[in-house]
Amino acid sequence: MDRTVIAYVIYLAVSIGLTVWVARTLSRNGRIFLADVLRGNEKLADAVNHLLVVGFYLVNLGFVALYLSDDGTIDDTRGIFEALSTKLGVVLLVLGVMHLGNVYVLNRIRRRGVMEREQRPPVNPQEWIAPTAGA
Numbered sequence: 001m002d003r004t005v006i007a008y009v010i011y012l013a014v015s016i017g018l019t020v021w022v023a024r025t026l027s028r029n030g031r032i033f034l035a036d037v038l039r040g041n042e043k044l045a046d047a048v049n050h051l052l053v054v055g056f057y058l059v060n061l062g063f064v065a066l067y068l069s070d071d072g073t074i075d076d077t078r079g080i081f082e083a084l085s086t087k088l089g090v091v092l093l094v095l096g097v098m099h100l101g102n103v104y105v106l107n108r109i110r111r112r113g114v115m116e117r118e119q120r121p122p123v124n125p126q127e128w129i130a131p132t133a134g135a
Contacts, residue, residue: 003074007083014084015064015091019057022095026102027053037110056098063094 027049034045067087074080 003076003080007074007080008068010080011068011084011087012064014088016061018088018091018095019060019064022099023053023056023060026056026099030102030106033106033110037106037113039113052102056102059098060091060095064091067091 030052031045031049034049035042038044038048067090074083
């Protein structure tokens with residue numbers, strides 16, 4: 001078998017395995033965070049979590065497929081390792097950027113919800129004063 005094909009097979013196996021592992025980890029551990037962001041609405045948290053996982057798979061597996069092509073042929077075993085390290089490094093960076101992007105957006109949503117909760121007075125006002133005309 002051609003060394004380029006061997007590199008492709010290893011690249012696909014590792015990239016798909018990493019994508020599945022990261023998606024499952026994010027889904028399992030992100031559910032609690034989503035429930036907090038969505039103020040305890042468990043059904044909505046599960047639905048949003050599932051949609052995020054599907055989007056994560058589509059974007060990352062699409063990138064893995066697009067990044068599969070190589071510029072040249074691999075002549076020796078060292079070339080396999082060099083090609084794999086470059087391709088897998090880029091895939092890992094993309095996975096990390098996707099994760100950080102999701103966390104950033106969800107944290108902004110969560111922070112906005114916390115700010116809205118803090119703007120309400122802890123007790124109802126006891127009296128109301130009309131504004132004065134000179135102010």
